[in-house]
Amino acid sequence: MDEEEDLDSLGEQLYSLIHPKHKDNAGKLTGMLLELPGPVLSQMLQDEATLTAAVEKALRALQLEQGPSKVPCKDEDDVSASSDSLGEQLFELVDVYNTGHSQKITGMLLEQHKDAVLNLLSDPKLLEEQVNCALKTLKEQSVEETDISDSSDADDTERLGEKLFSLVEELDSLHANDITGMLLEMDRAALQQLLGDRTMLEVAVRKAQAALDTRS
The missing domain is CATH 1.10.1900.10 (c-terminal domain of poly(a) binding protein)
Structure with a gap:
């Protein structure tokens, strides 16, 4: 019951945030977002940018579902x-x-x-x-x-750097190189945490962006 009540409460909060901008589809969009894991929903309620991005994605998915392709199908290319x-x-x-x-x-x-x-x-x-x-x-x-890469620290750091870069690039493609370089100064355990926790990574990237802003 508690989980259902929590979901109802989250749904009401989400609906109230989505409705002003998307009156026609607020109910459907809220329903789609409620399929997401609880921690993601909580993050959306706290972070407007995360919510906006998720709503836009859900809206595009909804449009794809509702509207069949306008271009008639061609056998070969189709x-x-x-x-x-x-x-x-x-x-x-x-x-x-x-x-x-x-x-x-x-x-x-x-x-x-x-x-x-x-x-x-x-x-x-x-x-x-x-x-x-x-x-x-x-x-x-x-x-x-x-586990396999324990043989060489240099290889390990390089591999971590590559993984980190690909994630940072999704968040800030313009400064991905600089930000990755700054994050790689952290110790190995902290880097592993960043790779496994999207929220921690986003916080670390924001701090690095702020540091870059003060430098420029």
């Missing part, structure tokens, strides 16, 4: 075009989960049969399960990588 379109739609929905691995997870999900991918687009619960499953696989792979 296979590649439709798979591109599927990939874009899937990426938009996966990206809402803020995993930090949207590209990789979308690629993993697109390896399935087309019908299975279409099911994911229409079933948020199934999508959430598969996103979590893919995220778990990615984390297990990265743990294996770090």
Whole structure:
């Protein structure tokens, strides 16, 4: 019961924030966002930028669902075009989960049969399960990588730097090099935490951006 009450309360708060800008679709958008994990919802309520980004993604997903392609299908081109379109739609929905691995997870999900991918687009619960499953696989792979890479500190730092850069680039592509360099000055344990916790990474990136602003 408590969980249901919490969800109702979150839903009411989300609805009140979404309604002023999206009166027609406020109910649907709120419902879509409520499929997200609790911590992500809490972050949205505290951070307007996160909420706005998630609403925009949900809105695009809603438009894709509601409106069939305006361009009539052509047999030859349609296979590649439709798979591109599927990939874009899937990426938009996966990206809402803020995993930090949207590209990789979308690629993993697109390896399935087309019908299975279409099911994911229409079933948020199934999508959430598969996103979590893919995220778990990615984390297990990265743990294996770090176990294997104990042989050389230099290699390890380089590998951490590459992973960190790809995540920082999503948040600030313009200053990704500078910010990654600043973050790599942290100790290894702190860096591992940043790689595993999107919120901590965003905070660290904001601090680095502020430091860069004071320098310039």
